[in-house]
Amino acid sequence: MSQLVIAWALMAACVAIHASGVTAAVRWVRRQAVPQQPFWPWTWLFIRIAGWIILLHMIEITVWALTYALTDAIPGLSSALYFSAVTYTTTGYGDIVLPEDWRLVGAIEALTGILMCGLSTGFFFAIVSRMHAGRVSTVSRTE
Numbered sequence: 001m002s003q004l005v006i007a008w009a010l011m012a013a014c015v016a017i018h019a020s021g022v023t024a025a026v027r028w029v030r031r032q033a034v035p036q037q038p039f040w041p042w043t044w045l046f047i048r049i050a051g052w053i054i055l056l057h058m059i060e061i062t063v064w065a066l067t068y069a070l071t072d073a074i075p076g077l078s079s080a081l082y083f084s085a086v087t088y089t090t091t092g093y094g095d096i097v098l099p100e101d102w103r104l105v106g107a108i109e110a111l112t113g114i115l116m117c118g119l120s121t122g123f124f125f126a127i128v129s130r131m132h133a134g135r136v137s138t139v140s141r142t143e
Contacts, residue, residue: 007108014060018116021056022123053120061088064109073102088113
């Protein structure tokens with residue numbers, strides 16, 4: 001039961017980290033001018049946002065890994081980081097496994113990873129929508 005409370009707290013931490021990071025990125029993107037020639041400026045914007053989103057995911061993976069390592073659910077931080085990354089991304093190699101009483105925590109990490117990746121995808125979609133809306137409004141003004 002205590003592992004489920006830990007898993008819930010970790011999930012909540014990931015949501016808070018991701019929401020804070022995406023909110024900061026939204027504010028930053030809103031301050032960016034809509035480029036007239038969209039390919040390279042928009043590509044550069046996507047690269048920067050992708051790097052930011054991956055950093056957020058890595059922070060979240062590290063939070064799970066630190067918990068595994070500090071509770072001795074997985075011995076060693078490097079193994080815990082590897083396990084957490086594989087679990088969070090739902091790759092699931094299975095070469096490192098949690099002790100039986102922690103297995104549901106790993107499943108909750110995977111579900112959390114899916115949700116956070118979905119949130120990231122939604123954010124990218126919003127940016128593409130903004131890009132497309134900027135192009136449409138630019139075309140409308142010139143006609």
